[in-house]
Amino acid sequence: MAVDPIQTLPPPRSATDFFSDPLDSHPLWFQPDLFLSPNFDSDSYISELRTFVPFDTLRSELQAHLTSLNHELIDLINRDYADFVNLSTKLVDVDSAVVRMRAPLLELREKIEGFRGSVESSLVALKNGLEQRSEAAVTREVLELLLDTFHVVSKVEKLIKELPSVPADWSNGDVNSTEKNAASNGSIENGTNVRETQSMLLERIASEMNRLKFYIAHAQNLPFIQNMEKRIQGASLLLDASLGHCFVDGLEHRDENAIYNCLRAYAAIDNTSSAEEIFRMTIVAPLIQKIIPHGPSGGVVGASGDGLENDYQEIKKCIEKDCKFLLEISSAENSGLHVFDFLANSILKEVLSAIKKGKSGAFSPGRPTEFLINYKSSLDFLGHLEGYCPSRSAVTKFRAEAIYIEFMKQWNVGVYFSLRFQEIAGALDSALATTSLVPVHNSPSGNGSSQDLTLKQSVTLLESLRSCWREDFLILSCSDKFLRLTLQLLSRFSNWLSSGLAARKTGNTGSNSRYEWAASAVPNDFLYSSVANANHSRNMYTYYPWSCSSETDTLHQIIHDINCLATEVCGDYLEHVLQLLSSCSTDVLDLVKQSILQGGKSLNDLTPLAINAITDALVDEAVKGLKDVKAIATTFRMTNKPIPSRHSLYVSGLLSPLKKDFLDMEKHNPYLTRETIKELRYGAATEITGRYYDMVVEIVSVARKTESSLQRLKKGAQRRAGVSADVSDPSVSDTDKLCMQYFLDIQEYGRNLSTLGVDAKEIPAYRSLWQCVAPQDRQNVIDL
Structure with missing residues (x-):
């Protein structure tokens, strides 16, 4: 009877399907042919693939391959279905055929087992013979070794x-x-x-x-x-x-x-x-x-x-x-x-x-x-010994010897540096711990040397910096430590000076003993050089009431010393250090150069602070004369003074601290450059003018408000008395007189600024002051 074919799954896609991959396509790492290899091992196969293929991907690929095999098996069965059905009917008398084949197979097995037994017995005998031979060889070798030993001992004795x-x-x-x-x-x-x-x-x-x-x-x-x-x-x-x-x-x-x-x-x-x-x-x-x-x-x-x-x-x-x-x-x-x-x-x-x-x-x-002398002599001696080494490898071997290492350990350069550190840093700390600036009476040489410095603190800093790299101080193996000490000295001096100037400006010098040097110098003390005082007669003190005593140094000298120190550090001093370290690599030299230049920059950054301190001192001294500005307003308000025709007396002394002769570099102060003096004059003049403007604007504003109130009251009284209020008062008001007086004063003030080399028109506060008090017809043009 007919048997229905096996129900098959949908056939795989055609190989000509250009819109999707066929079912039998596989990635490059998946090779189904390996499954047919007689040496195929699933564990090793998976262990090899797991290094670059995830388990999920491998499982899905194997399932897809299994599905493909099932389809192929079904296709084969359907293709030869009749033979597949008749397969069982063709197996006739299978048991008798098996019995006929068993007898010769058993006979062959007996022969093979007998042959295997004889081979194993021969193999055992051969192994025993090889072991005996090996033992005999070892024994012979030992015997020969003993004989050779005996012969050698006898030969040596002979x-x-x-x-x-x-x-x-x-x-x-x-x-x-x-x-x-x-x-x-x-x-x-x-x-x-x-x-x-x-x-x-x-x-x-x-x-x-x-x-x-x-x-x-x-x-x-x-x-x-x-x-x-x-x-x-x-x-x-x-x-x-x-x-x-x-x-x-x-x-x-x-x-x-x-x-x-x-x-x-x-x-x-x-x-x-x-x-x-x-x-x-x-x-x-x-x-x-x-x-x-x-x-x-x-x-x-x-x-x-x-x-x-x-x-x-x-x-x-x-x-x-x-x-x-x-x-x-x-x-x-x-x-x-x-x-x-x-x-x-x-x-x-x-x-x-x-x-x-x-x-x-x-x-x-x-x-x-x-x-240090002994240490350098010892290094020279070791170098002399190395001169007897025939090659570099011999020098390396010599330096690796235990006695060489022990010899170098005797020289405790760490303790030596600590002592030098205390000596160098201690000298600077002692100099900076003084309660006042200590001048040194040197004549400036103009070459940036220590002879140009005017303060003991500055001289001590430069000497300390040079000591770090002096031949009788420096150990090249500790050059990194001496470089760090150099930078610490620069930082210590910069912090001391900047902190003192900042504390003096804020008025906190009394709370810290480190800033007593800034507190001990009153504003007048910063306005004249002690060296200049030493070069002039005692009559100079009576001519300049704001000059300092010969024991007190000035910020002029501080600026001069800062410039000299920065020039020296970034110039000859840096070249000297780089020359000493010339054996180092280029990268190391660049780092050393950058670090020292940064230290020099920290000194240059102090110059604006010192200039501001001088400016503040000059301004504080100058603005004391502004007290007469208010007195002028009181005078015009309480008396019936005529219209002013000349400037007030206080104007002549207002810029006395900035007189040209006082800041003339050639005559009195060789420590400030022309550019610095010009900057000081302009900064001080700008600040003084600003305060002058603030005071005048306030006085004029109050006067005008007062006058306006009085006029309103007067008009009200006239209306109540039946007097016409349209009649204008032909007399000049006190406010106008006051403004005229201030106008004459600022004109003279502007002329005094010109004698100092400062153009009053360039000062914004002066222009504002001019517009505040100048008559209407003269406000747009500043005419001195």
Whole structure:
């Protein structure tokens, strides 16, 4: 009977569907062919994809692939549906076929198992044979090693006995003095050849001892080696003693061949420290003892002072004369003796020991001047030693030696800088802690040097700044600290000056003792230079009542000092610092330059504050004359004065603090530039005029309001009395007289400004004042 085909799902999209992807399209990372590989492993496949494909994406892709496979399976079944249905009907007598095939398969399995058993037994026998062979090889190797060790020990003992002219008691470290002196004096025939032959033999013994150490390192736990340990130690001690005496003999006679062979022997047995110590005790120590004498207990023997500069000069000569030959031998190219460091472990070690015992005070930073001299001499000495290094790598190795590091640790430059910091910063703090400005009587040289400065505080600052980079103060390794101190000094001075000027302006100087110098200077004290006073007669004080005493400095000098300091810091001082640090990188030099220029800018920023202080002092002194302005209004109001025809007397003294002769740079004050004086005059004149205007405007405004009220009252009284109010009063009012007087005054005031070099028309307050009091026909044109 017919069977209905399997109900299929909608077929996949056609491959010609250009508006959507077919169902069997997959991303590049998804390869279905890998599923058919016999070595396919799902876990490894997923672990590889999880690094760049999310699990959700992988799951959806696998589900889409499964759907595609189901569609394909259904298509295959539908295509061969008849064969699929008849498949079960074609399977006839399957059980009998299985029975027929089972017998040969069982027979084949038995044969395979028998063959496998024979192979496994052969494999076990082969492994046992290989293990026995390996054990035999190891045993043979150990036996050969023991035999070689025995032969080497015997050979070493035999070679030691063959050493020429070597007494038997060398093994105990003692040498018969008669035989040694005979050998040393050359009484033995061909003594040089004997030393050279002896050194060559010792080098050979050392090479054999090196082999022996290698054998012992590989068989040190064996009983045979342990039984030979005494013989080996005896041979080693005898070799060390013989090699030491031969090396000493070669050093005393400067036998280069013998020394070279001995050094190669020491290098072969890896005992470089013994050679370095022998050289130190035999050659270096007696030389240093003569230069820096000291007793065995560390006491000073005949030492004078703790200076090291002369001692280093003598040591350099001794090294050149008595040590250079060995340094040249050990540093010869392709000599194999680079493992020795006689510079550090022999020469520098002995020098350090002698200084500690004989001149321990040389390392003390408690005396900064002597400490710095010794420190720089020591650095020069180390540089001299580095000159014997044949290459840069040798210099690096020399600086990495423990004795070099220990030598540098003796110089506590941190404590030295702390003492210098207290000395330099303390001097400036003491100068700034005074309750008044202290002048120094110098004649300005005009070159920006310390001779130009006029205040002790400024001179102390410049000296402190220069001390930071003086040769007898500076340590280049602490240059960063000295640069920071330089900037701190500039900041300290700037804060002291700016805070004092600000406190003086606000009137808070009495609340802080640091600003007493600003409080002690009354406004009049800022108007004349003490140096100028010293150069003029005492009659000057009677001519200028606002001048200060010779003990009080002025803000004129402060401005001058600020300009000198800023010029010096940003000029020669900066160049000097950059020259000292010329070995630094360009980036470092740029940062140093920017920081110092910023410090100079902080000084320049103080100039406007000082100018404002001078201006305030001048204005405060000048406006005292404005009290007569109000008196004029009272006079016109209380008396029937005629129309004024000349200016008031107070106008002549109003600008007295700004008289040209007073601020004339050539005559009285060489510390202010023409530009500064001009700025001071204009600023003070502007401020005085502004106050003058405020006072006059207020008086005139009150007068006009009063006059207007009186006129209204008068008109009311006339109306009540039946008198016509249209009749105008032909007389000039008091307000008009007052304005006329003020007009004459400001005309004279403007002329006085002109004599000072200040154009009154350029002052806005003066123009407003003119318009306030000038007659109607003259308000638009200022005519002095």
